Amino acid sequence: MGRKQKLRQERKIKNKNQTSAVVVTTTAEATVEAASEGRLPEAAMTALVEELDDMFPKSDECVQATMDTQIINGNEYYKLNNIEQYVLVKQGAIEHGCVHSMLIIDTTLRKRSTTTEGHYNHMYIHLALPWLLEGAIRGSVRCIMILIGEYYLDRAEPNRNADVLIDYWGKILNNTDTRLPNLSHNLAALSVLKHRLGRTCIICSKTDTKILTLKQCIGCSFYCYCSETCQITHWEEHNHRGECKQLRILNKYHKPYAKAIRDAAIRGDIHPALEKLQYKLGLTRPLEDYQELIDYNTHDGKLINPKDYVVAREDGTVWVGSIPSSPIGTS
Numbered sequence: 640m641g642r643k644q645k646l647r648q649e650r651k652i653k654n655k656n657q658t659s660a661v662v663v664t665t666t667a668e669a670t671v672e673a674a675s676e677g678r679l680p681e682a683a684m685t686a687l688v689e690e691l692d693d694m695f696p697k698s699d700e701c702v703q704a705t706m707d708t709q710i711i712n713g714n715e716y717y718k719l720n721n722i723e724q725y726v727l728v729k730q731g732a733i734e735h736g737c738v739h740s741m742l743i744i745d746t747t748l749r750k751r752s753t754t755t756e757g758h759y760n761h762m763y764i765h766l767a768l769p770w771l772l773e774g775a776i777r778g779s780v781r782c783i784m785i786l787i788g789e790y791y792l793d794r795a796e797p798n799r800n801a802d803v804l805i806d807y808w809g810k811i812l813n814n815t816d817t818r819l820p821n822l823s824h825n826l827a828a829l830s831v832l833k834h835r836l837g838r839t840c841i842i843c844s845k846t847d848t849k850i851l852t853l854k855q856c857i858g859c860s861f862y863c864y865c866s867e868t869c870q871i872t873h874w875e876e877h878n879h880r881g882e883c884k885q886l887r888i889l890n891k892y893h894k895p896y897a898k899a900i901r902d903a904a905i906r907g908d909i910h911p912a913l914e915k916l917q918y919k920l921g922l923t924r925p926l927e928d929y930q931e932l933i934d935y936n937t938h939d940g941k942l943i944n945p946k947d948y949v950v951a952r953e954d955g956t957v958w959v960g961s962i963p964s965s966p967i968g969t970s
């Protein structure tokens with residue numbers, strides 16, 4: 640048996656032995672955290688988020704995956720374990736574009752291999768990300784909030800920039816319903832946003848002076864640089880190249896159609912712009928492209944930090960796709 644095959648089999652066995660099911664209060668934490676500074680009281684905000692996402696149809700697979708629960712030690716658990724749920728909701732997401740399934744894919748992947756319920760495992764965030772992005776582009780407010788709160792807003796790793804994407808999705812939230820928190824505004828306390836608002840170089844913190852005028856990034860107009868050296872550092876070492884290009888894709892292929900795509904998804908239809916967007920974001924990339932990331936958490940044979948794989952590749956596309964080779968997504 641080859642090394643890869645052996646590893647794969649070991650992983651299968653590991654997954655099989657895993658029994659922990661997901662707590663029913665799946666995505667509430669991130670939602671409440673992201674919304675806590677909104678204009679509505681917390682309970683009203685949670686209700687609003689639920690109301691908005693409940694407009695999306697729920698696939699039979701998703702209903703089946705979450706139907707039966709049991710109480711163990713006072714906590715409510717699903718009867719199906721993570722793997723059983725995962726298989727069902729993945730089918731619901733792929734075959735019906737069900738955003739509720741996409742949310743559960745995210746939680747099952749991130750809770751994989753954890754012993755304490757409620758604690759997320761960041762080993763698999765790069766695999767869960769494409770599904771949140773699928774939900775976000777369809778207009779699920781919960782998907783957008785988790786995308787921002789759990790993926791892009793990483794205070795522990797300030798060098799890994801995704802502030803432009805936070806800003807983008809924050810505005811999409813607000814456009815969906817003005818009662819939703821203006822995340823972009825609330826996040827102004829973040830050091831990076833302070834840099835933008837205060838016009839300081841994102842790398843070295845220099846400010847405008849009589850002899851120095853900072854230049855904005857041409858692609859996103861979001862960050863300021865004092866010099867080409869700082870710009871190159873930001874683009875190369877902090878991967879702003881990928882972030883900036885993903886913003887460009889979203890601005891061109893998502894923003895103008897966001898409402899139409901969401902309306903269609905709520906009706907259970909697929910808007911033609913959605914398929915083009917999926918293709919442009921790389922969500923429909925062939926599986927072989929990123930099989931190694933899925934199977935071994937390695938890239939070119941090297942172990943990865945999954946957090947490096949949640950923003951974008953250099954061309955703005957995702958590292959890991961969701962639904963490979965959509966038949967129409969070729970233009």
Ligand SMILES: [Zn+2]
Nearest residue numbers: 840843865869
């Ligand atoms: Zn600088």
Ligand SMILES: [Zn+2]
Nearest residue numbers: 856858859883
């Ligand atoms: Zn930029």
